[in-house]
Amino acid sequence: MENVPVIDLLEDRGANVARLDAALRQFGFFYLKNHGVDLELVEKQFKVASGLFDLPRDVKDSALGPFDSDLDIGYVGTGVQSLDADGTMQNTGDTKEQFMMTNNQLMTDPSATTNPDDVFDGSKNFAPPDLPEHAPTAKAYISAVYKLNLKLNEILFDAIGDMESEKRTPFSAKPFVVLKQMKYAGEKSDPVIGKFGAGAHADWGAFTVLATDQTPGLQIQMGNDWLPVPPKPGCFIINSGNQISQLTNDVYRSAVHRVVTTSSKPRFSTAVFTYFSLDAEVAPLPQFVTKDRPANYPYGRTTLQYFHFKLKESFSKE
C-alpha cells in the first residue's frame, strides 16, 4: 500500500495544487512540510497541554468547564466522547482526554469577524488556573495555524477549479476553528473488544491540522486495511473533513481514521479543526454534479447546523 504523500509548502505553488488534488482524491490525508509554524511553538504548545492535563481531575472538571456542547469549549475526560458515534466498531468511549478552545464569538454574534492575530478575542473560553503560560501559548499557536489554514484554503480552491474569488468568499471568509489538545493517557487500545484512543471517524469540518508527539497511533482506512500514519519530524498531518467531501461530492475523500495506542506511554496530540464560514451552505458545487453523478449531500444545510449535529452525536453514545 502506498504511503500518505508529503507536500512541501516551499515548493512551487502550481505543483502543490496538483499534489493536493492527488492526495485528497486518493487519501484525504497528507503530511505538510515547511508549513511556516515555528517548531518551537509546536513543542511549547505540547508542554502547556501536558501541564493542563497534569492538573487534578477535580480542578479540570470545575475550572475548565462545564464542557459547553454549543460552543465546543472546555475539558472532557476519558471515556466520555465516542468519535465512532454511529459505528459498531467502538464499544467504550474514546480513551483520550481533551481540552477545547474555539472562536465562538462567530456563533454568538454573526456580525463578528476573527482577528487572525488574536483568534479567540471576544470569545468565551476557559483558562487553566495557575498555568499562566497556557493562554499566551494557545493564542500564538492558533494564530499561526489559522493563518496557515487561510493558505491551505486557497490551494484547495485552486485545486477544485472554477472558483473565482467571489465564489470562495462565502466558504472561506470566516473560518470557525477548534483548538483541541489531547492526551492519550497510557491506556492501550484493543480493537478486538472495540476500545480505541479515538474511535473510527472522519473529521467533520474542512481541513484539520494535526500535530502529534513522536508516539505513533493514527491509522487511516484504505479499503479493508488500516494504514499507519506515523509522525514525521517537522511535519503537520493534514486531512480533509466531511465539508470538503460535501463540497466536491466525494471527489475528495474525508478518510475514516482512528487512534490505536499500543504502548502505556502517554501520547499527546493537538488538532486544529477548521470549518467553512458558519453561515455557509455546504453542498456539492455545480462542477461536481452531473446526471451520472447526482449530489450525494443535501442542499441548504449550514456549517453551524452540521457542526452541532455531529458534535452532539459524538456525545450521545451510552
Ligand SMILES: O=C(O)CCC(=O)C(=O)O
Ligand atoms: O490524536 C490523533 O492523532 C488524531 C485525533 C483525531 O482524529 C481527532 O481528534 O479527530
Ligand SMILES: [Fe+2]
Ligand atoms: Fe479525527
